[in-house]
Amino acid sequence: MTSQLSHLLENDNHELRVKMKQTLKDPVFKPLYNLSLDEERELAYQRLKKFLEEGHVSVYDFQTDPRRIFAAHEILGLCDGSVATKLTVQMNLFGGTLLKFGDKPSFKPILDNISVLEDVGCFGLTELGYGNNAVEMETTATFDEKTDEFIIHSPSTLSQKYWITNGYCHAHWAIVFAQLIIKGESYGVHGFLVPIRDKKLKVKPGVTIQDMGYKIGLNGVDNARLWFNQVRVPRENLLDAFSQVNKNGEFSSSIKGKRSRFIKMADQLLSGRVCIASMTIAACRSTLYNTIRYSQSRLGVNSDGTSSAPLMVYQLQQKALMPLLAETYALTLGLNKVKNNFAQLQTEQNAEKETSKDLIKMCCVIKPMVTWHSENTATIGRERCGGQGYLACNRFGEAIAGAHAGITAEGDNSVLMQKVAKELLEETTVQEIIKETSLSFVPGAITRLVSLSKPLSLVKIREKRVLSKLALKMQKAKGKEEIFQRWMTEESDLVQDVALSYGERFVLENFSHICKDQNNPLLEKVYDLYGAVLIKKHLSWYLQEGILNSSSVKKLEAKIAKGCKELGERLEELLEGFGIPSHLVYAPIAKDWQTFNDKEDDNVGEVSKDHPFIKSEKKEEKVKKEKTEAAEKPSTDKKSSTTKKAKTKAEAKAPVKEPV
Numbered sequence: 023m024t025s026q027l028s029h030l031l032e033n034d035n036h037e038l039r040v041k042m043k044q045t046l047k048d049p050v051f052k053p054l055y056n057l058s059l060d061e062e063r064e065l066a067y068q069r070l071k072k073f074l075e076e077g078h079v080s081v082y083d084f085q086t087d088p089r090r091i092f093a094a095h096e097i098l099g100l101c102d103g104s105v106a107t108k109l110t111v112q113m114n115l116f117g118g119t120l121l122k123f124g125d126k127p128s129f130k131p132i133l134d135n136i137s138v139l140e141d142v143g144c145f146g147l148t149e150l151g152y153g154n155n156a157v158e159m160e161t162t163a164t165f166d167e168k169t170d171e172f173i174i175h176s177p178s179t180l181s182q183k184y185w186i187t188n189g190y191c192h193a194h195w196a197i198v199f200a201q202l203i204i205k206g207e208s209y210g211v212h213g214f215l216v217p218i219r220d221k222k223l224k225v226k227p228g229v230t231i232q233d234m235g236y237k238i239g240l241n242g243v244d245n246a247r248l249w250f251n252q253v254r255v256p257r258e259n260l261l262d263a264f265s266q267v268n269k270n271g272e273f274s275s276s277i278k279g280k281r282s283r284f285i286k287m288a289d290q291l292l293s294g295r296v297c298i299a300s301m302t303i304a305a306c307r308s309t310l311y312n313t314i315r316y317s318q319s320r321l322g323v324n325s326d327g328t329s330s331a332p333l334m335v336y337q338l339q340q341k342a343l344m345p346l347l348a349e350t351y352a353l354t355l356g357l358n359k360v361k362n363n364f365a366q367l368q369t370e371q372n373a374e375k376e377t378s379k380d381l382i383k384m385c386c387v388i389k390p391m392v393t394w395h396s397e398n399t400a401t402i403g404r405e406r407c408g409g410q411g412y413l414a415c416n417r418f419g420e421a422i423a424g425a426h427a428g429i430t431a432e433g434d435n436s437v438l439m440q441k442v443a444k445e446l447l448e449e450t451t452v453q454e455i456i457k458e459t460s461l462s463f464v465p466g467a468i469t470r471l472v473s474l475s476k477p478l479s480l481v482k483i484r485e486k487r488v489l490s491k492l493a494l495k496m497q498k499a500k501g502k503e504e505i506f507q508r509w510m511t512e513e514s515d516l517v518q519d520v521a522l523s524y525g526e527r528f529v530l531e532n533f534s535h536i537c538k539d540q541n542n543p544l545l546e547k548v549y550d551l552y553g554a555v556l557i558k559k560h561l562s563w564y565l566q567e568g569i570l571n572s573s574s575v576k577k578l579e580a581k582i583a584k585g586c587k588e589l590g591e592r593l594e595e596l597l598e599g600f601g602i603p604s605h606l607v608y609a610p611i612a613k614d615w616q617t618f619n620d621k622e623d624d625n626v627g628e629v630s631k632d633h634p635f636i637k638s639e640k641k642e643e644k645v646k647k648e649k650t651e652a653a654e655k656p657s658t659d660k661k662s663s664t665t666k667k668a669k670t671k672a673e674a675k676a677p678v679k680e681p682v
């Protein structure tokens with residue numbers, strides 16, 4: 023049964039996943055925490071190189087089975103969010119965009135090199151002045167008929183490309199998004215392949231690259247600011263799958279309208295959302311695993327006052343963690359459904375065809391749901407593990423900061439939810455609005471039809487009701503100005519609610535189908551708890567609408583308490599279902615944390631002894647240099663004292679005895 027659960031959660035490419043996990047046995051993947059910015063970036067690069075050299079994935083997988091690429095994100099998400107982020111830009115945003123819109127013979131050598139990191143790329147969409155509203159960006163690509171080239175230019179401070187992953191250290195190429203200008207006329211945002219460094223990583227003339235510096239997390243990612251000063255690229259470098267410019271400067275496109283062309287051009291953001299959700303849900307499973315394992319082994323007060331009760335027996339711990347466990351299962355399964363649908367549709371279509379509206383909604387809703395949930399799980403887990411939760415090697419900091427990057431990148435979560443709500447609204451008919459509005463006047467009739475044992479019915483009612491309510495409000499708004507006011511300044515809660523209730527219904531319904539297929543009583547318990555927790559989350563809404571009453575509230579509370587207790591008794595099976603092999607369990611709290619804290623073992627908060635990165639020549643040189651500098655410093659210098667605090671990073675790592 024256990025393997026049934028892990029098979030289910032890791033739904034596709036099982037053999038490939040086993041191989042990927044094997045690769046992560048290489049010592050380079052072992053964690054190191056006390057590193058400088060340069061070291062963190064170098065380590066992330068080495069890890070990515072090692073992973074890609076094994077040949078697990080290729081950019082061409084997008085044409086055959088994109089789930090292989092999503093799986094790579096998931097497996098790396100268990101290990102290092104920085105590496106997964108570098109991968110997502112290299113493989114999906116850069117590689118995927120080039121493949122989809124620039125699959126031509128001259129780019130073939132670059133495409134072939136992407137999967138082995140011989141050609142590294144970045145994706146220049148965001149500008150300092152234009153993030154979620156990137157369609158308004160200022161960077162220009164002006165066609166020069168005389169030389170048959172585009173001139174890429176950043177005209178202002180706000181137009182600098184901002185946050186560009188892989189940009190500061192490693193990228194040879196950038197896909198630069200810019201307003202296409204021909205003979206003074208603008209044709210909207212298009213993508214251009216621009217060389218930014220040569221093979222020896224020397225920055226190309228006209229390109230300025232600056233460091234974004236130290237961030238709250240993912241410091242292995244080299245984010246950059248980029249400027250272009252009249253940089254010329256051949257006409258060939260326009261990614262021209264749907265828009266072309268001939269040598270006479272004549273523009274043609276199969277897509278009408280600048281905004282539609284922009285959306286099409288940024289299409290890879292859609293799979294990007296699935297990639298981000300994949301890496302984040304894996305990190306979430308890992309966080310929850312660590313939290314629960316510690317809760318099982320950490321002893322707290324018992325009835326006789328002794329420290330002999332595992333934290334996990336406390337109702338407080340169970341009620342905090344079991345709903346998160348249930349939601350993690352539900353979201354993993356929901357994400358699998360999105361991946362499967364994506365793979366099915368993507369392999370059937372080419373760049374010219376429309377992506378299905380359902381798939382767009384699913385991709386846009388699953389990233390917010392997963393990243394918000396992961397952030398919440400890491401924050402709650404941190405607190406539930408007390409002081410241990412605050413130690414870097416127990417990985418909560420990484421998980422929180424990683425989830426936040428996911429919340430913002432590839433479209434801010436709340437902005438994506440607006441997009442989902444807009445799509446849903448466009449699909450709503452007047453008849454549906456009338457039906458739902460009239461039903462809202464007869465709550466008693468609904469109450470008789472639904473029951474807490476059928477959470478899906480309740481969730482469906484909410485989905486329809488909030489959508490109809492929004493549709494009715496928006497119907498009354500006339501003209502662009504009034505629509506903007508209503509949407510952006512009056513009904514934002516309802517807009518978010520519409521998207522969320524759609525996402526929750528989608529995830530719960532998918533879970534319900536899986537339960538029917540699997541016939542697994544434990545999985546059904548997880549489903550029941552997730553359903554009950556969803557209803558509780560929106561309890562005030564159900565009460566206001568008269569769909570639930572005070573007696574159902576009591577039943578709901580009892581159901582949740584019972585569900586938490588029952589799952590608490592089946593943790594071995596449920597955690598094994600996460601499919602995390604022991605070599606990828608890094609947090610000391612998830613293992614023998616007493617041995618880790620042995621008096622003889624001055625581990626300085628690190629879990630890896632003899633890490634190859636520390637032993638590298640570069641590192642040894644650095645240690646030598648630091649030692650020489652320390653010896654040369656006058657003895658009055660307080661910093662040269664040999665207290666533990668003042669040790670160099672490399673020296674501090676030396677005494678680590680045994681890895682846990």
Ligand SMILES: Cc1cc2nc3c(=O)[nH]c(=O)nc-3n(C[C@H](O)[C@H](O)[C@H](O)COP(=O)(O)OP(=O)(O)OC[C@H]3O[C@@H](n4cnc5c(N)ncnc54)[C@H](O)[C@@H]3O)c2cc1C
Nearest residue numbers: 145146147148152153154185186187427430431432433434
């Ligand atoms: C780790 C990391 C890596 C990244 N890598 C890349 C990369 O490789 N390439 C790249 O191009 N970009 C990259 N980005 C940038 C990322 O895509 C942008 O940060 C993101 O699109 C949001 O843009 P912004 O930061 O300008 O936020 P803004 O657009 O300024 O939004 C800020 C906030 O304002 C609110 N807001 C904005 N618009 C709306 C709206 N319409 N309705 C309601 N509320 C709104 C939201 O709360 C939003 O979070 C990266 C970001 C991070 C954190």
